[in-house]
Amino acid sequence: MKPSSEDGTGPDLLLLLAPTGRGTLRRQLRESIRDAIRGGRLPSGSRLPSSRALAADLGVSRGVVVDAYAQLSAEGFLSGRKGSGTVVAETGGYLPKHASDVLATVERHRTSEIDLRPGPPDLRTFPRTAWAKVTRDVLRSIADADLGYASPWGVEILREQLSAYLARVRGVMSEPADLVIVTGATQGMTLLVRTLYAAGVGDIAVEAPSNPVQRQVLTRYGVRIWDVPVDREGLDVDVLADTPARAVIVTPGHQYPCGMVMSPARRSALTRWADRVDGWVIEDDYDTVFRYDKMQVGAVQALSPARVALVGSVSKSLAPGLRLGWVVCPPNLVSDLRMAKRDDDFGSAVLEQHALARLIDTGEYDRHVRRLRKHYRKRRDTLVTALEREVPDAVAEGYAAGLHLLLRLPAEVIEEQYVAAAETQGVAVLGTAAMYGTLPPRPGIVIGYGRTSPTMLEEAARRLAAAAAAMGQEQRARSVRDGQAIARRRPSTAVDYF
Numbered sequence: 001m002k003p004s005s006e007d008g009t010g011p012d013l014l015l016l017l018a019p020t021g022r023g024t025l026r027r028q029l030r031e032s033i034r035d036a037i038r039g040g041r042l043p044s045g046s047r048l049p050s051s052r053a054l055a056a057d058l059g060v061s062r063g064v065v066v067d068a069y070a071q072l073s074a075e076g077f078l079s080g081r082k083g084s085g086t087v088v089a090e091t092g093g094y095l096p097k098h099a100s101d102v103l104a105t106v107e108r109h110r111t112s113e114i115d116l117r118p119g120p121p122d123l124r125t126f127p128r129t130a131w132a133k134v135t136r137d138v139l140r141s142i143a144d145a146d147l148g149y150a151s152p153w154g155v156e157i158l159r160e161q162l163s164a165y166l167a168r169v170r171g172v173m174s175e176p177a178d179l180v181i182v183t184g185a186t187q188g189m190t191l192l193v194r195t196l197y198a199a200g201v202g203d204i205a206v207e208a209p210s211n212p213v214q215r216q217v218l219t220r221y222g223v224r225i226w227d228v229p230v231d232r233e234g235l236d237v238d239v240l241a242d243t244p245a246r247a248v249i250v251t252p253g254h255q256y257p258c259g260m261v262m263s264p265a266r267r268s269a270l271t272r273w274a275d276r277v278d279g280w281v282i283e284d285d286y287d288t289v290f291r292y293d294k295m296q297v298g299a300v301q302a303l304s305p306a307r308v309a310l311v312g313s314v315s316k317s318l319a320p321g322l323r324l325g326w327v328v329c330p331p332n333l334v335s336d337l338r339m340a341k342r343d344d345d346f347g348s349a350v351l352e353q354h355a356l357a358r359l360i361d362t363g364e365y366d367r368h369v370r371r372l373r374k375h376y377r378k379r380r381d382t383l384v385t386a387l388e389r390e391v392p393d394a395v396a397e398g399y400a401a402g403l404h405l406l407l408r409l410p411a412e413v414i415e416e417q418y419v420a421a422a423e424t425q426g427v428a429v430l431g432t433a434a435m436y437g438t439l440p441p442r443p444g445i446v447i448g449y450g451r452t453s454p455t456m457l458e459e460a461a462r463r464l465a466a467a468a469a470a471m472g473q474e475q476r477a478r479s480v481r482d483g484q485a486i487a488r489r490r491p492s493t494a495v496d497y498f
């Protein structure tokens with residue numbers, strides 16, 4: 001007998017499509033299946049009814065079901081197996097109850113169907129099998145004593161592995177003793193800021209624009225913040241030199257959010273500045289494992305290990321939820337940094353540290369990252385091509401690297417309105433206005449493409465074009481109301497606002 005998916009029977013499935021519900025039938029069906037997967041009603045491996053059977057059950061045309069299945073397959077929720085129909089993908093149904101609740105809450109608060117805000121990577125790529133294996137190996141092999149209070153600055157084996165790994169992939173110059181294992185780049189930066197502040201460094205510069213979290217950390221510790229602009233080559237070191245700052249937080253490997261890589265000239269100017277002012281550079285190396293076009297550029301730390309503290313984590317390469325990161329610390333700061341970590345939490349979780357050490361040691365981490373580069377590269381290429389096609393005046397800035405790009409908007413666009421227009425189209429993006437500190441912001445949006453399938457990225461580009469067109473109409477209407485002549489001068493196309 002043929003599998004039931006082909007013969008029109010198939011498993012029963014409760015899916016509610018309200019005739020008066022919001023959105024098209026296709027959209028309702030998609031959401032209904034997605035909710036059933038996220039909510040755990042349809043665990044991984046569950047077989048779905050054939051498109052014919054489900055269409056008959058729901059009283060809709062078969063094309064509606066075929067489209068919904070295709071869309072959810074593109075998003076990674078479903079997979080089709082030849083001869084055995086459509087099933088919930090391995091990774092599709094894994095979200096535990098509480099995670100799906102969080103997602104549901106986020107989705108309720110933001111009506112957006114496509115969330116392009118930057119942040120977490122594609123969590124479906126977490127190497128569950130490899131992580132389970134190294135964890136099992138660790139549990140089998142570590143001594144009872146290793147489960148006690150380990151060294152608060154990190155277990156030795158991980159510091160050894162990371163020191164060698166970072167030398168290999170980032171050119172970082174360190175001894176294992178220079179490393180402090182932290183819960184992520186955020187804790188690394190926080191501890192460094194605290195340590196420097198205690199050592200009398202009360203003025204710290206940041207890039208403008210930059211990750212707003214940094215400003216929060218600096219503000220909390222009473223540090224005076226100096227905003228230094230970035231240009232094509234990265235942080236403007238001449239402007240930095242005009243400030244009283246004796247430390248600076250930079251993202252030279254892939255500027256956040258603009259995406260450029262700091263030029264060689266600026267790198268050496270930066271380390272010369274640090275020598276001149278007897279200062280420090282905090283190098284936020286948050287996503288540099290993902291470079292898609294050329295060979296990696298090494299870390300600035302390699303130019304001046306005595307002046308540069310490099311912070312990094314596995315938040316982009318594995319999962320932010322692991323809360324595992326590192327600081328490669330200048331030798332004369334390391335004992336203070338160790339004490340700061342000890343005072344904070346007495347060290348990070350031991351089992352995860354051993355597991356990561358083993359993942360690196362077995363080569364599995366490298367293999368995983370290599371696979372991810374392909375995965376994300378495809379997403380980035382798809383998005384860039386779709387943006388060029390759909391919104392031809394848009395300028396996607398930044399190197400082919402990391403998990404985000406900056407879409408530069410024309411100066412006349414009011415960023416906040418554009419973000420709202422995109423949200424109306426069901427696309428959540430992040431504006432950059434809050435990232436400039438005291439400097440005048442330039443309109444732009446950050447698009448995180450890591451969590452969205454290529455199909456949905458294409459759809460997102462279409463919707464961003466629609467958002468721009470809608471803004472165009474709104475602006476023209478306002479212009480007419482105000483008695484201005486803008487509407488007559490400008491054609492009513494989406495490109496007006498890009």
Ligand SMILES: Cc1ncc(COP(=O)(O)O)c(C=O)c1O
Pocket residue numbers: 119120183184185186187211251256284286312313314315320325
């Ligand atoms: C620029 C930048 N730095 C640092 C971080 C912090 O990452 P974590 O604390 O998870 O390592 C992020 C997170 O997205 C980031 O975007």
